[in-house]
Amino acid sequence: MTESANRALLPAGLRDMLPPDAEFEASVVHSLMSMFARHGYDRVKPPLIEFEESLLDGAGGGTSSQTFRVMDPMSQKMMGLRADMTPQVARIAATRLGTQPRPLRLSYAGQVLRVKGTQLRPERQFGQAGIELIGSDEARADAEVLVMTAEALAEMGVPGVSADLALPTLVPAVFAAYGISGETAERLRAALDHKDSATVAALGGQAAPLLQALIAAAGPAARALSELAALDLPPAAARERDRLAQVVGLVAADLPSLTLTVDPVENRGFEYHTGLSFTLFARNMGAELGRGGRYQGGGGEPATGATLFMDSVLAALPGPKPARRLFVPAGTPRAWAQAFRVQGWVTVSGLVPAADSKIEAKRQGCGHCLGPDGIVEVE
Amino acid sequence: MTESANRALLPAGLRDMLPPDAEFEASVVHSLMSMFARHGYDRVKPPLIEFEESLLDGAGGGTSSQTFRVMDPMSQKMMGLRADMTPQVARIAATRLGTQPRPLRLSYAGQVLRVKGTQLRPERQFGQAGIELIGSDEARADAEVLVMTAEALAEMGVPGVSADLALPTLVPAVFAAYGISGETAERLRAALDHKDSATVAALGGQAAPLLQALIAAAGPAARALSELAALDLPPAAARERDRLAQVVGLVAADLPSLTLTVDPVENRGFEYHTGLSFTLFARNMGAELGRGGRYQGGGGEPATGATLFMDSVLAALPGPKPARRLFVPAGTPRAWAQAFRVQGWVTVSGLVPAADSKIEAKRQGCGHCLGPDGIVEVE
Numbered sequence: 144m145t146e147s148a149n150r151a152l153l154p155a156g157l158r159d160m161l162p163p164d165a166e167f168e169a170s171v172v173h174s175l176m177s178m179f180a181r182h183g184y185d186r187v188k189p190p191l192i193e194f195e196e197s198l199l200d201g202a203g204g205g206t207s208s209q210t211f212r213v214m215d216p217m218s219q220k221m222m223g224l225r226a227d228m229t230p231q232v233a234r235i236a237a238t239r240l241g242t243q244p245r246p247l248r249l250s251y252a253g254q255v256l257r258v259k260g261t262q263l264r265p266e267r268q269f270g271q272a273g274i275e276l277i278g279s280d281e282a283r284a285d286a287e288v289l290v291m292t293a294e295a296l297a298e299m300g301v302p303g304v305s306a307d308l309a310l311p312t313l314v315p316a317v318f319a320a321y322g323i324s325g326e327t328a329e330r331l332r333a334a335l336d337h338k339d340s341a342t343v344a345a346l347g348g349q350a351a352p353l354l355q356a357l358i359a360a361a362g363p364a365a366r367a368l369s370e371l372a373a374l375d376l377p378p379a380a381a382r383e384r385d386r387l388a389q390v391v392g393l394v395a396a397d398l399p400s401l402t403l404t405v406d407p408v409e410n411r412g413f414e415y416h417t418g419l420s421f422t423l424f425a426r427n428m429g430a431e432l433g434r435g436g437r438y439q440g441g442g443g444e445p446a447t448g449a450t451l452f453m454d455s456v457l458a459a460l461p462g463p464k465p466a467r468r469l470f471v472p473a474g475t476p477r478a479w480a481q482a483f484r485v486q487g488w489v490t491v492s493g494l495v496p497a498a499d500s501k502i503e504a505k506r507q508g509c510g511h512c513l514g515p516d517g518i519v520e521v522e
Numbered sequence: 523m524t525e526s527a528n529r530a531l532l533p534a535g536l537r538d539m540l541p542p543d544a545e546f547e548a549s550v551v552h553s554l555m556s557m558f559a560r561h562g563y564d565r566v567k568p569p570l571i572e573f574e575e576s577l578l579d580g581a582g583g584g585t586s587s588q589t590f591r592v593m594d595p596m597s598q599k600m601m602g603l604r605a606d607m608t609p610q611v612a613r614i615a616a617t618r619l620g621t622q623p624r625p626l627r628l629s630y631a632g633q634v635l636r637v638k639g640t641q642l643r644p645e646r647q648f649g650q651a652g653i654e655l656i657g658s659d660e661a662r663a664d665a666e667v668l669v670m671t672a673e674a675l676a677e678m679g680v681p682g683v684s685a686d687l688a689l690p691t692l693v694p695a696v697f698a699a700y701g702i703s704g705e706t707a708e709r710l711r712a713a714l715d716h717k718d719s720a721t722v723a724a725l726g727g728q729a730a731p732l733l734q735a736l737i738a739a740a741g742p743a744a745r746a747l748s749e750l751a752a753l754d755l756p757p758a759a760a761r762e763r764d765r766l767a768q769v770v771g772l773v774a775a776d777l778p779s780l781t782l783t784v785d786p787v788e789n790r791g792f793e794y795h796t797g798l799s800f801t802l803f804a805r806n807m808g809a810e811l812g813r814g815g816r817y818q819g820g821g822g823e824p825a826t827g828a829t830l831f832m833d834s835v836l837a838a839l840p841g842p843k844p845a846r847r848l849f850v851p852a853g854t855p856r857a858w859a860q861a862f863r864v865q866g867w868v869t870v871s872g873l874v875p876a877a878d879s880k881i882e883a884k885r886q887g888c889g890h891c892l893g894p895d896g897i898v899e900v901e
Contacts, residue, residue: 287871
């Protein structure tokens with residue numbers, strides 16, 4: 144069967160992961176989760192499917208159009224297949240773990256499904272692995288989440304990790320201070336999204352110079368912070384800027400190797416974020432590896448978190464090292480193979496006596512074969 | 523919120539796994555899969571959802587009534603949420619990996635969803651982890667799969683692992699040889715399922731003594747084999763018996779600690795199996811930990827495999843060891859915490875200065891606290 148015929152077996156955007164990719168993904172998730180665990184993030188595992196009303200509550204509402212629904216024959220209520228794990232973890236934090244001491248550090252990893260892929264991410268199923276830090280409004284909490292996810296990626300081997308910082312509540316604070324609302328606000332928002340300074344000048348009224356300065360400030364964090372510091376921002380916006388400066392300082396101290404950029408007018412994809420947010424990238428890769436930021440947990444509790452997208456993370460990593468496969472002819476004492484497995488070999492047992500063990504080893508994809516005098520290389 | 527209110531948040535049979543259970547499950551799956559990998563089983567990862575027609579093809583047909591369906595808006599075709607991963611792995615072996623050399627050893631782990639729970643397994647979502655050995659009809663292949671899964675369970679710490687062996691094609695071979703079919707066959711099958719020797723005597727005709735002897739032979743493998751050896755079985759059934767004896771011999775040699783029982787008339791749950799099959803149990807636990815056996819792969823290829831059910835496996839294991847949590851007060855140099863993590867500590871960072879670090883450590887569930895003079899215990 145040809146590869147195109149094979150692909151046709153599955154719906155668009157869904158795929159079989161084959162060796163060695165499936166094992167590689169699992170090992171990367173395992174390493175990430177172990178790293179999170181060592182920093183006190185305790186793993187939770189929500190179900191793949193739950194009632195629509197709880198799944199799409201609050202922050203989950205953003206994924207409504209991306210969520211597959213099925214009827215629950217037991218309750219006759221609609222259920223949704225999760226398109227994002229973050230709202231589920233927020234639900235757990237607010238309910239089952241509502242009485243646990245704060246700050247609450249949680250981690251999670253699992254698969255999500257989406258009704259349609261996007262141009263940037265055509266996959267309809269992919270793995271998420273992430274953390275949530277719930278119950279703290281401290282800048283140190285924002286910094287911890289960013290540093291940990293960026294460091295985890297770097298330790299995995301992702302080259303040139305960078306974070307693009309955004310303040311999705313900054314522009315709304317400026318709009319509010321200048322009385323910009325309704326259609327004007329919408330058109331300005333669109334112009335800002337496209338960094339369209341001319342339209343901002345035409346529509347921005349008294350706020351135009353400030354908004355143009357915000358567009359122009361985008362860039363490396365040090366320069367962006369100094370340009371932002373020079374601006375006369377309304378109080379709510381100024382607080383956002385000061386928090387940004389504080390977090391950048393903490394992150395730079397903890398992880399000086401991390402490239403930080405700031406885009407003060409960025410908003411897309413952060414519709415449910417309530418403060419400092421970020422997107423993680425790797426050098427020479429367009430797709431984002433993860434994103435995170437501050438949001439409002441259950442009962443208005445302050446929270447921040449980050450999610451890594453495993454498909455992008457895997458694409459950014461050098462591939463797995465090939466396993467050392469040792470062919471063990473039929474009849475070899477069991478303890479011998481065991482001894483070699485302990486040494487790190489993958490052993491492949493012959494099920495029938497082979498006329499030539501080396502030929503059989505090669506046929507079964509083994510670089511080495513166990514002979515009467517020990518391991519021999521199969522060229 | 524009370525635990526019952528919390529439970530009401532989720533549909534029946536679905537649940538949130540909390541700390542430390544979620545981490546424990548993931549670590550057990552990781553260990554199992556690593557063990558399978560060291561024996562040359564390469565991991566594959568099929569999607570959670572695929573076209574109904576491929577998901578429910580062949581051996582997958584048995585899960586049709588247990589499968590949630592959704593419409594694919596892109597192809598307008600029906601898709602199913604997998605209720606079992608085995609048919610997916612068989613599909614991959616027959617298509618994408620159809621040209622790989624045989625025997626093909628594959629492993630998999632993932633979540634499955636079922637429309638309704640059963641009395642024995644009320645969960646509607648649970649994890650599977652398993653192996654498939656495809657392209658060999660050897661008794662050694664049957665033995666390898668059974669030994670590996672049983673040994674993996676024992677190495678994880680499951681107490682008293684036992685395997686109940688079945689030959690789902692034995693009774694059909696007897697029926698065929700004695701010309702038993704139609705309603706008589708169905709009624710006899712039901713009587714055999716309930717070990718109802720009296721009904722078997724009444725309905726079995728000339729085959730009755732043999733069928734009664736098969737019922738009576740159930741028990742420890744050594745005794746069952748000797749009773750079966752004394753029976754005058756029709757040729758096809760005799761071949762099954764001889765294969766059973768061969769596999770029991772291989773398994774007993776490789777894993778003498780494994781308790782083996784045989785039930786020659788057992789059939790339930792093995793409707794799609796074509797030869798030696800087995801169910802794995804732990805001492806003092808009713809629920810099965812896994813099951814496996816011989817089946818027909820794509821294109822009639824001989825295959826055998828086994829699946830472990832993670833919910834039962836976890837229930838059979840002693841719980842996880844609690845982590846050593848070390849509270850690291852705010853302002854502690856980052857390298858210190860890192861040094862302790864390398865030593866195996868879980869570090870929990872303070873986000874704000876604490877008046878009394880030991881009190882704060884205790885509040886955050888840490889048994890130890892990092893002070894100016896090193897680690898102090900928090901009682």
